[in-house]
Amino acid sequence: MKTVISIRHLTKDYGNARGVFDESLDIHEGEMMGFVGTNGSGKTTTIRCLMGFIKPTSGAVYVHGLESYKNAPIITKQIGYVPGEIAFPDLATGNDFLRSQAEFLHLSDMSHANELVKRLQLDPRAGLKRMSKGMKQKTAIVAALMANPPIIVLDEPTTGLDPLMRQAFVDIIKEEHAKGKTIFMSSHMFEEVSDTCDRVSLISDGHLIDSVNVADIENRPIQEFKIEFKKSEDYERFHHEKYPIIREQEQFQQVTISISRNEISALFESLATYDIRFISEIRYTLSKHFQEVLKERNNVQ
Amino acid sequence: MFNKALFKQSVKANGWMWLIITAAECFMLSCVMIISGSGNIGNVKNSVESTVVQREIDASLEKRSLSYYDLADTGLNEFDTYYLAQYPADYQDAATYQAAFETWLAQKPTKASEESDEDYAKAIATWKTTMPEAKTTPEQAYALAFESWEESMPKQDDFADAAAYRAAMQAWQNQKPSAAITSASSAFYTATLELKNATISQAEKEGYDENSDEAKEMLGAVMYALKPSNEFDEIYTSHDEAVPEDYDVTSLISHIQSGDATAYVSTTERISYREKRGQFSSSVFLADNMTKATTVAKMLDTLSEYHVTEEKYEAFGYTYASVKHTAYSTIVSYQARYDYEKSEIDTQKSKGDYADEASYQKALADMKTNLTGDLSRSLLASLPDEVSSAIEEVGKMDLYSLIVGSVFYKIAGLLLPFIYTIMASNNLIATQVDTGSMAYVLSTGTKRRDVTFTQGCFLTLSILAMFTCTLITSCICFHAVNVTDTGLNYGRLCLINLGAFLVVYAISGLNFFTSCHFDRTKNSMALGGGLSIFFLVATILGLFGSPVIPSVVRFEALNNFNDVSIITLFDVISITKGTSDYLWKDAILLAIGIVGYVAGSLRFEKKDLPL
Numbered sequence: 001m002k003t004v005i006s007i008r009h010l011t012k013d014y015g016n017a018r019g020v021f022d023e024s025l026d027i028h029e030g031e032m033m034g035f036v037g038t039n040g041s042g043k044t045t046t047i048r049c050l051m052g053f054i055k056p057t058s059g060a061v062y063v064h065g066l067e068s069y070k071n072a073p074i075i076t077k078q079i080g081y082v083p084g085e086i087a088f089p090d091l092a093t094g095n096d097f098l099r100s101q102a103e104f105l106h107l108s109d110m111s112h113a114n115e116l117v118k119r120l121q122l123d124p125r126a127g128l129k130r131m132s133k134g135m136k137q138k139t140a141i142v143a144a145l146m147a148n149p150p151i152i153v154l155d156e157p158t159t160g161l162d163p164l165m166r167q168a169f170v171d172i173i174k175e176e177h178a179k180g181k182t183i184f185m186s187s188h189m190f191e192e193v194s195d196t197c198d199r200v201s202l203i204s205d206g207h208l209i210d211s212v213n214v215a216d217i218e219n220r221p222i223q224e225f226k227i228e229f230k231k232s233e234d235y236e237r238f239h240h241e242k243y244p245i246i247r248e249q250e251q252f253q254q255v256t257i258s259i260s261r262n263e264i265s266a267l268f269e270s271l272a273t274y275d276i277r278f279i280s281e282i283r284y285t286l287s288k289h290f291q292e293v294l295k296e297r298n299n300v301q
Numbered sequence: 302m303f304n305k306a307l308f309k310q311s312v313k314a315n316g317w318m319w320l321i322i323t324a325a326e327c328f329m330l331s332c333v334m335i336i337s338g339s340g341n342i343g344n345v346k347n348s349v350e351s352t353v354v355q356r357e358i359d360a361s362l363e364k365r366s367l368s369y370y371d372l373a374d375t376g377l378n379e380f381d382t383y384y385l386a387q388y389p390a391d392y393q394d395a396a397t398y399q400a401a402f403e404t405w406l407a408q409k410p411t412k413a414s415e416e417s418d419e420d421y422a423k424a425i426a427t428w429k430t431t432m433p434e435a436k437t438t439p440e441q442a443y444a445l446a447f448e449s450w451e452e453s454m455p456k457q458d459d460f461a462d463a464a465a466y467r468a469a470m471q472a473w474q475n476q477k478p479s480a481a482i483t484s485a486s487s488a489f490y491t492a493t494l495e496l497k498n499a500t501i502s503q504a505e506k507e508g509y510d511e512n513s514d515e516a517k518e519m520l521g522a523v524m525y526a527l528k529p530s531n532e533f534d535e536i537y538t539s540h541d542e543a544v545p546e547d548y549d550v551t552s553l554i555s556h557i558q559s560g561d562a563t564a565y566v567s568t569t570e571r572i573s574y575r576e577k578r579g580q581f582s583s584s585v586f587l588a589d590n591m592t593k594a595t596t597v598a599k600m601l602d603t604l605s606e607y608h609v610t611e612e613k614y615e616a617f618g619y620t621y622a623s624v625k626h627t628a629y630s631t632i633v634s635y636q637a638r639y640d641y642e643k644s645e646i647d648t649q650k651s652k653g654d655y656a657d658e659a660s661y662q663k664a665l666a667d668m669k670t671n672l673t674g675d676l677s678r679s680l681l682a683s684l685p686d687e688v689s690s691a692i693e694e695v696g697k698m699d700l701y702s703l704i705v706g707s708v709f710y711k712i713a714g715l716l717l718p719f720i721y722t723i724m725a726s727n728n729l730i731a732t733q734v735d736t737g738s739m740a741y742v743l744s745t746g747t748k749r750r751d752v753t754f755t756q757g758c759f760l761t762l763s764i765l766a767m768f769t770c771t772l773i774t775s776c777i778c779f780h781a782v783n784v785t786d787t788g789l790n791y792g793r794l795c796l797i798n799l800g801a802f803l804v805v806y807a808i809s810g811l812n813f814f815t816s817c818h819f820d821r822t823k824n825s826m827a828l829g830g831g832l833s834i835f836f837l838v839a840t841i842l843g844l845f846g847s848p849v850i851p852s853v854v855r856f857e858a859l860n861n862f863n864d865v866s867i868i869t870l871f872d873v874i875s876i877t878k879g880t881s882d883y884l885w886k887d888a889i890l891l892a893i894g895i896v897g898y899v900a901g902s903l904r905f906e907k908k909d910l911p912l
Contacts, residue, residue, distance in 0.1 A: 083741075101745065
């Protein structure tokens, strides 16, 4: 697979341990990359370096092999960018803004833009000042996508959107992804990226912690279940089964076990002999995964 | 380099602001130019000027009336002295001559009956040659008087009857010249001559030639007071004034005869007689002098320097009556105050405050000088030096170019363009970085240099357009008002507008730099805008210390503010006075602007943008 965006030992040191430090990450063509981290972890700084707005202290970001800071005017032509903070230029209406952007992009054909507007149910005649957050977001999306750029970079695009709006938004991004575009999207919400992205990277305190394929997390070979017994003798008896118990809560007569996928049917068979109050699967989520990775990392340190 | 889309965007974003500010600026400018050009300001100046001029003329009138009066009074006093000295000798002379004459008369041959007419005529002729020779003035006067008296002897044929003839003869006999009468007139004549010579020699002592106008004026002041003959009546009759009676020597003579003449001359009675005469004659003489056509022409000639036209001079109202009144009242008040001050000094003298007579005389003379100066103070002399020179300045200053150039274009008219410049330059770069909207520009592949170049072009062109509008407005207004006495013309208006543009351009360079340098609008505005307003405020304060302000309201210390403001490089004075100093100053302003734009542009290209 061809690498589109390549982050190489990227460091931007703002002092006081703020910034990003020694990040390395490759994003391949057609990939939809999620970029998660808490507030202030360095997501936006990474994207600013990528867009060539700020100069890295060391290391570099390459887009199609071009260093981003020096070649910003060239690489930004291939990127549709939706900034984290939506602030439009001082123009009257959405139409004015979109037309102005088209002019910047030397775009004479507005058909794609019009199509996007229709799909998003956006009224571009509205004044920019009185647009709601959602409308602004939609307008920004149209502006970023109307030139049909091969790369789309979104900085926390769903923040502040209601769930319905978020879904519509995610659908559009997914659609663009389906067209084969490379998408780089930052978020502070694990669920969002795990729902939409192929691959997710975690950034914490400026350090890139881990990068995983969402599919690998979803289809993990080991699953965990929590079981509560009605009677204490059942609770005692279950300890003699072969399943590895990872957690016990005697006061509730609960156990948590970790088994591989193919053992599930055997488990249910053996449970038939017990009087149980409930059984539930403890899902292994991206969030859980990263928590564990972080825990491990902290232990190592 | 030039990005059309960005330029359009900037036009849309700042167009309204530009339009509103430009309209307000042009409106303000036209108000200032039309109101100040339509007379109000000129009136202030003219009335200040007229007041000054009129008060100066008044003062010189008062001074002159006092000096006439002084001459007249002193002259009459001297005349009395001369007369006193002259009369007894003359009387003696005349009396002696009269005696000799009477003796000679008595020797007149009578026609004997045997004598033929021819013989008699011969005898008379012989007798006539023995007439006592009239050598001195009293003698001549007597002889002359006698001759004319004799010739005026009534002829019998002229009368109808003998009784009338007798009565006429009786009257004629009574008029027979006596030594007393002829010596009175001869002493008068001699004393007048002496007074004349004394006055002329005084004039010469003061540096005036005998035939100069000044000497004639001095002599006139004295002679009209004395009025030695009817020749001097015309000045009174021509103005319908009562002709003063002949100068009173009769009382002098009677006091000479009673032997207390010297004391009499310095009695209050005699002094006030002389004063009254002097008061009247000098005010008439001055009023007559001032209203003579030649004098008026001369005055107008001198006053034309102060823009006093004939109509204006007439409006001042220097008629015969008013001048006479001014002179008379000045003299009267002078006299009153003189009397009071003299009595004070005399009291001090009686207390023995003066060591000797000389110091007493000196005190009197000083008092007199002070009084004269006091009463005839001109407006300018009565004010402190600074104020008077200021008023003179106001009279001479070019108020219109001060208001339009130094006040409007250099201060008031800069405020709105400054506000526009501060806001626009921040809108163009800093605000877009601060809010993040610059991301939409830069994420479309626009080079940062193109951004600064385009925004710089927009800012420069918008300011240029603004001052093109003010230039057009100012030319129209200048055409509409008709201002004379101003250093302004269309060419200089262009230069003033250019200068104001360059000031704003330099300020825009500064603000453009801060706008490019800071990520936060508030910081950019604080530094760029703060400095700009500081310059403006410094110029306002500096104005009160600058040479265009009349020195009385000028605070020299405030001039230091001009040294810290770049607006000082906009040299309106140089432009309105037509010197070329403004050229290099304009060049510096242009350079400051260019440096600001270039430095801002370089800074913007290098810096991290939080977008």
